[in-house]
Amino acid sequence: MSTLTISREPLPEKWARYGGRALTSAIVFTEVPADTDPMGPDNKLVIAPGLLGGTSAPNGGRLSIGAKSPLTGGLKESNSGGTAAHALGKMGVAAIIIEGIPADKTVAYALRLFPDGTVDLVPRHDLKGLGTYETVAVAKGIEAAEHRYSEKVSFIVNGPAGEMGMKSAGIAITDPHGYPNRFAGRGGLGAVMGTKGIKLIAIFEEGLKGKGHADKDAFIAAVRKFSGALTTHAVTSQALPTFGTNVLANIINEAGGYPTRNFSSGQFEGVDGISGETMREITLERGGNVKHGCHAGCVIQCSRYYVDKDGHYMTKGPEYESAWSLGADCGISDMDTVAALDRKCGDIGIDTIEAGVMIAVYMASGKIAFGDGAAAMTVLDEIGRGTDLGKVFGDGAEATGLHFGVKNIPVVKHQGLPAYDPRPIQGIGVTYATSTQGADHTAGYTITSNVLAVGGTVDPLKPEGQAALSQGLQIATAMLDSLGFCIFVAFAVLDMPEAFEAIHEMAAAHTGDEWDADALMQLGKETLTYERLFNEHAGFTNADDRLPKFFLEEPLAPHDAVFTVTDEELDSVHSFVPEVAAQLGIK
Amino acid sequence: MQVDVVLFAHFSGFQPDGKGGRHARAFELAEGTTIADVIAMIGLPDEPRVIFVNSRHAPEERELRQGDRLAIFPPVAGG
Numbered sequence: 001m002s003t004l005t006i007s008r009e010p011l012p013e014k015w016a017r018y019g020g021r022a023l024t025s026a027i028v029f030t031e032v033p034a035d036t037d038p039m040g041p042d043n044k045l046v047i048a049p050g051l052l053g054g055t056s057a058p059n060g061g062r063l064s065i066g067a068k069s070p071l072t073g074g075l076k077e078s079n080s081g082g083t084a085a086h087a088l089g090k091m092g093v094a095a096i097i098i099e100g101i102p103a104d105k106t107v108a109y110a111l112r113l114f115p116d117g118t119v120d121l122v123p124r125h126d127l128k129g130l131g132t133y134e135t136v137a138v139a140k141g142i143e144a145a146e147h148r149y150s151e152k153v154s155f156i157v158n159g160p161a162g163e164m165g166m167k168s169a170g171i172a173i174t175d176p177h178g179y180p181n182r183f184a185g186r187g188g189l190g191a192v193m194g195t196k197g198i199k200l201i202a203i204f205e206e207g208l209k210g211k212g213h214a215d216k217d218a219f220i221a222a223v224r225k226f227s228g229a230l231t232t233h234a235v236t237s238q239a240l241p242t243f244g245t246n247v248l249a250n251i252i253n254e255a256g257g258y259p260t261r262n263f264s265s266g267q268f269e270g271v272d273g274i275s276g277e278t279m280r281e282i283t284l285e286r287g288g289n290v291k292h293g294c295h296a297g298c299v300i301q302c303s304r305y306y307v308d309k310d311g312h313y314m315t316k317g318p319e320y321e322s323a324w325s326l327g328a329d330c331g332i333s334d335m336d337t338v339a340a341l342d343r344k345c346g347d348i349g350i351d352t353i354e355a356g357v358m359i360a361v362y363m364a365s366g367k368i369a370f371g372d373g374a375a376a377m378t379v380l381d382e383i384g385r386g387t388d389l390g391k392v393f394g395d396g397a398e399a400t401g402l403h404f405g406v407k408n409i410p411v412v413k414h415q416g417l418p419a420y421d422p423r424p425i426q427g428i429g430v431t432y433a434t435s436t437q438g439a440d441h442t443a444g445y446t447i448t449s450n451v452l453a454v455g456g457t458v459d460p461l462k463p464e465g466q467a468a469l470s471q472g473l474q475i476a477t478a479m480l481d482s483l484g485f486c487i488f489v490a491f492a493v494l495d496m497p498e499a500f501e502a503i504h505e506m507a508a509a510h511t512g513d514e515w516d517a518d519a520l521m522q523l524g525k526e527t528l529t530y531e532r533l534f535n536e537h538a539g540f541t542n543a544d545d546r547l548p549k550f551f552l553e554e555p556l557a558p559h560d561a562v563f564t565v566t567d568e569e570l571d572s573v574h575s576f577v578p579e580v581a582a583q584l585g586i587k
Numbered sequence: 588m589q590v591d592v593v594l595f596a597h598f599s600g601f602q603p604d605g606k607g608g609r610h611a612r613a614f615e616l617a618e619g620t621t622i623a624d625v626i627a628m629i630g631l632p633d634e635p636r637v638i639f640v641n642s643r644h645a646p647e648e649r650e651l652r653q654g655d656r657l658a659i660f661p662p663v664a665g666g
Contacts, residue, residue, distance in 0.1 A: 233662075234634065234635060234661065234662040235662050235664040238661065239596060239664065242596070243596060243663070244665065245666060246665065247596055247663045247664075247665055248664065250596075250609065250660070251595065251663055254595075254660075255639065256642045267642075276596075276665075277595065277596060277599065277609060320665045418666075419666075441666055442666065447664070447666060451637075452637060452662070452663065452664050453635075453637050453644075454662065459644075488665075558642055559642065
């Protein structure tokens with residue numbers, strides 16, 4: 001963006017087996033100095049579909065966005081649904097790399113990719129400062145006037161929080177109906193996009209066909225096998241499509257691991273009001289949509305729309321994490337209030353997890369009361385308006401907690417903890433502590449075995465077995481993120497061997513390369529190795545792989561549990577890194 | 588003895604009072620009643636489930652005690 005030019009280069013042969021997270025992490029590791037200012041010209045924003053992006057692989061349309069994170073200071077891969085990944089895949093784009101910084105900081109550009117392979121960069125200064133929804137509406141109008149717009153366009157949009165450089169800013173991706181409601185939310189990548197002066201990326205896919213395969217018949221057979229597993233497993237065929245991700249609220253609350261009022265209790269008396277069951281009942285009563293996919297080829301269909309009392313679209317059905325962060329963690333039990341906060345976060349372009357954790361920390365300071373939804377909204381308004389206080393809030397939970405002198409700030413590597421307390425659910429504490437991404441449940445979702453009885457069982461209240469569980473899931477997740485799969489396929493994959501087989505069969509049939517179970521795990525390990533080494537170069541040590549002290553010292557009701565996994569066990573999670581680094585020839 | 592029974596997701600339609608919903612119901616049970624007995628009593632479908640007694644996972648052969656809270660979920664996940 002320093003020279004406002006566009007160039008094209010072939011994917012290096014050494015990365016031919018990479019897509020998604022493996023590719024964004026390899027590029028950031030290789031091309032971004034680990035000690036660079038994430039808001040400076042040497043950081044790069046890398047956007048990549050998975051290796052199977054642009055194909056009919058079921059639930060294979062996830063998008064990876066990578067950069068050095070302004071929030072964590074480490075290598076970030078933020079993952080999203082929406083339609084952009086398949087569009088890029090169909091175009092044959094392995095990754096978009098946005099580098100440099102425009103000399104004029106007042107500008108806003110649109111990067112446009114067309115079906116014939118042309119790409120341009122056009123000024124869209126009028127979009128500067130607009131919310132994500134208005135940005136998409138205006139951009140559609142401009143493209144329609146130029147006869148470019150059709151329904152077959154995906155937008156990747158930055159909100160005002162990202163333009164203002166706030167560390168909780170995410171990047172929105174449009175869904176199949178054109179709503180900018182899917183987010184690469186975590187780690188402040190919107191702030192990086194803001195420094196680049198890119199307000200939106202438009203990907204036009206009219207007329208583009210799915211990618212071809214080395215062995216089409218074998219690919220289709222593997223797709224059928226995978227799809228069959230996803231539509232058979234009880235979680236992916238019943239619970240998720242019926243109630244959405246927020247079906248988790250009641251079970252995590254029942255297990256005593258539902259962080260309430262800034263992680264001061266493990267159960268919330270108002271859980272029913274913000275549960276997936278209640279959300280479904282309200283939405284059906286108002287005539288809203290309660291089941292669709294966030295991208296073509298999704299056979300799970302856990303998305304839904306939340307509508308107001310008149311049946312008008314407000315926001316996507318808040319995901320479990322959002323309903324928790326903006327609900328239970330803030331002591332708020334009203335679904336309409338949570339949905340309004342969710343919409344506001346989406347429009348100004350901030351991560352709902354970081355936002356809710358931040359508001360809860362602010363509530364813990366005593367400045368506003370737990371349960372006060374109107375006060376929570378004023379916090380988000382401050383961010384949207386970019387006031388001095390809003391900039392503190394917009395930098396997330398840790399910045400807010402330090403500013404207001406809050407004792408218990410639930411962050412790891414400066415990133416807010418998601419919706420599972422690590423004291424009664426110890427496996428997830430290992431993931432929070434050791435993930436290259438900072439506190440991130442998706443990085444190694446031990447809730448499966450700890451609470452949900454998916455993929456075996458590991459007692460959530462005991463330290464034994466948690467490090468191994470987290471390590472295995474962190475490797476598997478990095479693999480799924482690299483192929484472009486939604487991580488919810490893991491619920492079926494963990495229980496059904498044929499689903500796992502289908503993954504390497506799809507990879508092999510699509511690419512013509514050899515893929516097997518070991519190769520899949522190697523892909524995950526290589527991805528984590530780039531991330532881990534980058535973080536080491538950026539100054540992280542094992543001391544950064546720890547939970548805040550209060551999780552080790554302050555027992556949580558109802559189990560009176562503290563986190564008891566030892567430091568030695570935490571440090572064992574990345575034991576594979578030196579060997580894999582040597583194989584890759586990197587240090 | 589009295590045990591509170593609470594059912595979630597699509598199991599909530601199986602509450603014996605026919606009212607559905609996720610509010611705990613007080614069940615009057617004989618001493619020695621197991622979780623499996625309660626499941627049979629309310630006629631839950633024969634499919635996998637995740638069971639908690641007083642917020643701890645519990646096997647179906649567990650005998651219930653006075654004052655227990657029994658929560659039963661179908662397989663769920665998300666995040």
